[in-house]
Structure formats: C-alpha cells, structure tokens
Amino acid sequence: MPDLALINGKIATVDKQDRFVTAVAIRNGRFVAAGSDMQVLSHTDRGTQVIDLGGRTAIPGIVDSHNHIIHAGVLLEGVMLFDARTIDDVKAAVARRVAKARPGEWIEGGGWIESQFAEFRAPNRWDLDEVSPENPVILDRLFGASAVNSKALESAGIDRNTPDPRRGQIERDPKTGEPTGVLRNGAQSLVDSVIAARPAGDLLERTKHLIDITCREYIRWGITSIVEPGVPPLAMQAYQQMRDAGRLPIRLNMMPAWWGLFATAGQANLDKVATALGARTGLGYEWLRVGALKMAIDGGLASKTAMLNAPFIDGTWSTIPLRLDIDRLEEYFTTGIERDWSIGIHCCGDRAQDLACEAFARVLDRTGRKPARHHIIHGYLPTPRALEIMAEYGIGVSVQPGFMWVEGDMYYHAVDVETVNYFKPLQTYAKHGIVAAANSDMTSAHYNPFFGMHSAVTRRTSQGRVMGEAERVADRNQMLRLFTVNGAWLTGEEDLKGSIEPGKLGDVAVLSGDLFTVPEDEIRELKVVLTVVGGTVVHREM
Secondary structure: OOOEEEEOOEEEOOOOOOOEEOEEEEEOOEEEEEEOHHHHHOOOOOOOEEEEOOOOEEEEOEEEOOOOHHHHHHHHHOEEOOOOOOHHHHHHHHHHHHHHOOOOOOEEEEEEOHHHOOOOOOOOHHHHHHHOOOOOEEEEEOOOEEEEOHHHHHHOOOOOOOOOOOOEEEEEOOOOOOEEEEEEEOOHHHHHHHHHHOOOOOHHHHHHHHHHHHHHHHHOOOEEEEEEEEEOHHHHHHHHHHHHOOOOOOEEEEEEEOOOOOOOOOOOOOHHHHOOOOOOOOOEOOOEEEOOEEEEOOOOOOOOOOOOOOOOOOOOOOOOOOOOOHHHHHHHHHHHHOOOOOEEEEEOOHHHHHHHHHHHHHHHHHHOOOOOOOEEEEOOOOOHHHHHHHHHHOOEEEEOOHHHHHHHHHHOOOOOHHHHHHOOOHHHHHHOOOOEEEOOOOOOOOOOHHHHHHHHHHOEOOOOOEOOHHHOOOOHHHHHHHOOHHHHHHOOOOOOOOOOOOOOEOOEEEEOOOOOOOOHHHHHHOOEEEEEEOOEEEEEOO
C-alpha cells in the first residue's frame, strides 16, 4: 500500500502528454499511481498518509540544473542584495549584518548589479565605510566584480600604488587615483586570497554548514534536485559525508571543476580529474551523483567579457580568452570524452559557443558518439552553425531566464537591440530540437524558481523592457518542462525524475496558486506550501 497519497489537486505530471491528474500515490520513495482520487484512494489503507490538496496545483519537484549551493550559503548567512533598490538599501543590509558580527569579522555577501539601483552605479568603499568602518566587507557582483570597503582594501594591501593584476582592474577615482573599492575580474583575487587564508576552523564542517543552510531554504521553494557546477574536492567530500549521514535533503549532481573554471585565480592543471581518478559521469546514487565536467571559455555580456563575433556597441572587444587556452580546447574535450565524461562548458558569447560546438563536432566524429549529455552553459547567442551542430550531436543547453530580469537592462549598453532581443532564444532552441534546461545560476540570480519562470514567460527586465517577444515561452507546460524534466535530461536522469509518473522518484511541490492560469506577473508571487522528497513531507505550510 502507498505510504503517501495526495488527492483533490490539479497535478501537472509533465509526462509526454502533459496530463493533469487529481491524485498521486507514493510507496518506498517512488510514484506508484497517478490518476483520479478514486483510483488512488482504492489502493490506500489505514497506514497511508492522505493529504487533501484542496484543489491546489502541484508540479514535479523542481530541478535547478545550475546552482552554486555553497556560495549561496555565504549569501544566505551574510548579506544578500537581490532585493536592494538603492545604495542606501545596500548600506542598511550591511549595517544589519555588522550589528551581529564580532569585531574584525569579515562581512560577506553579494547578489547586486548596477542596473538594480536607482543610482545605476556600484557601491563603493565610502558607502560601505559609513556602516562598517572596522569590519572588512566584500560584496560580490552577479559576475565579474566585487565591492569592498577600506578595511578590506587595507587587509589586501591595496592602495593607490598597487598595480592592476593580470586580467583584472582596480577601479580608481579619476581625480585622486585612490581605489574606489570596486575590483573587477582578476583584481577580486587580491581580496579573495586574504579571505581564503584566514583562520576558519574546520573548513569541512564550515562547508557542510553552508550546504545545510542552503538546502533547507531551497526545500521551502520546491527545489528537490540541484546540479552544482565546478565542485572542488573539499565540497565533494562534504556532500558525501552528509549523504552517508542522512543529512542531505536535496538530490545533488556534482560537476567537477575542470579547465577554464577559475576566471580570477589563474588556470590549474586539472587533467587528473578526468584521468587518474578512473571515475566518470553518472557515478553515484539517487541522492548524490557525479555529473559532467565543468569548463568555461569566456565571461559575461553585461561586463563586456563575452567572446563575440562582433565588437560591443562602443567599438571595443573582449580581451577573451579569459579562462582557458582556446587552442587546446579540442585536446581537453578529447581527454574527457575518451574517458566517458559528459562536458558542460560556459559560453556566453556567440564566438565562444561556435568554438565549443565546432570542437565538440570534431572530437565526437573522431572518438565516436558515445551516450553523453554534453551541454553549453548559458548559450546566450547561438549562431546558425552552433544550432546546427547542437541539433545534430544532441548537445543541450543550460539557460538562466532570470538573467533577463536581474541584468537585462545592462545588455542595452553592451550590444545592439536586435542582439538583445535574441538573448537566450528559448523558442529558437526548441524549434531546432535542442533540449534546454532552465535554472537560476544562484548566486548570479535569485534561487526563487518562480522568478526564472516569470522571466521565461515574459522576457521582461526589471525596468520593464521586453527582450524579444518572439522568444517568449508563452505555453506554461513548455515553461514547466524547462525547470523539471529537461533538467533531469541534462544529467541523464529523465527516466528517474522530473515528471510525475509511476516508477519515478516521488518528488512534488504544491503551490500557493495555479501556475497555469495566474496572470503573467503573478508567477513571481507564487509560493510553495508543501514539498515532498522521495515520499516524505519535508516542508509544509498548508
């Protein structure tokens, strides 16, 4: 008999027919029935926990297929700025954290970009000094920069005479030459290295603590599976120990850090990840698996570090390759693919994506097209040639619709309107039969999955512009697939999770409103009132 039955709901199965049912049953962690209330209740007995959904909408557990859990924990515990609308909001958030801090303790946080502030600028050292004169502060931008205060600059030994590091910039006041506290790209490492070197007690236990904070929060939003990109060895150890101890409440797929990952810290030789370990993509369990190797070529669009085929609108070009030796890309791919690894590679610019796709095609033609889930991460501006290769070779794409809301207004300062309107072209990918998995890329955008869903449907920026009407995902079923079963496809687990079908893992999120009928702008307001992972209720507000 089932352990749990959910009845009297509007349950989106996300199966091949996009069926809706009113009830589901779960036994031993897996769905055993999905149909009418009568069909499901006929299989229950006194030992079955029955929950009446009261007509609420339920969906499969959300698969956030690109999410930096540990860094998210730093923001959740520190200063998270996604909702800040002015520099004064930033100062108030830092002041609240300083009030709880020990003397001299580092204040860490992030989640900001210039376009979200009424002042349309970055916080600077003088802003942060007002509320934290004695505690060093570092606030990471969504990508490519950090804002720090004077104490942090002092700790890192940065003054007006400090030269810009390789691949980085210390922003300076044009009149005085004094550092403003904004550190870009490689300059971030000057402060990051000080933080990394501080006494931090047991780093492994600290990592577990951050994972725990984040997972507990994500469960509240119906997120039941995560793909974490660029996982280092210490984090892998933490995840394994938590899984063994039964402390991992979310299903994890770990993408080992590989070539090109360290945009600010230089390139480490990581071949041993793919060679000496003897492991490969897919190793693990339902709760914890090893995923694709994580690579990266370029930077981002708003920061003008994406590798494009044309100059930015101001006539400048990116100084890419920032993150790896392009001439060795085919060699790297060969090393991984010959050893049965899938590869996920960060490509924001169209030229970066072209280079990656061409390299995939050459290597796969030479090594044979083994079963794998290679994918482009971000895939902002695919060219016709990139689309052709991705369709032919079964290469997927990992997309972040929420970027349109959080930094879309910045793109108009980087590229022309036609290019902006083509950004993350979800309908174009769909027309070419390319599987797109949507995710948050927390901490580069908010983890709330309904923010990303809203962006996929509306393509609206925070200042109200629409980034290309033709690429909107107006069909809510199509949109939901991006955040569920397509994410499972990315890790080769689409037969295991991502939809509500007998035999699959019993992961469900019950919503506060109807995802399929609420007005577009109300998608952002949805909450999760019940989360079930493997047939166990792990969050309930109904």
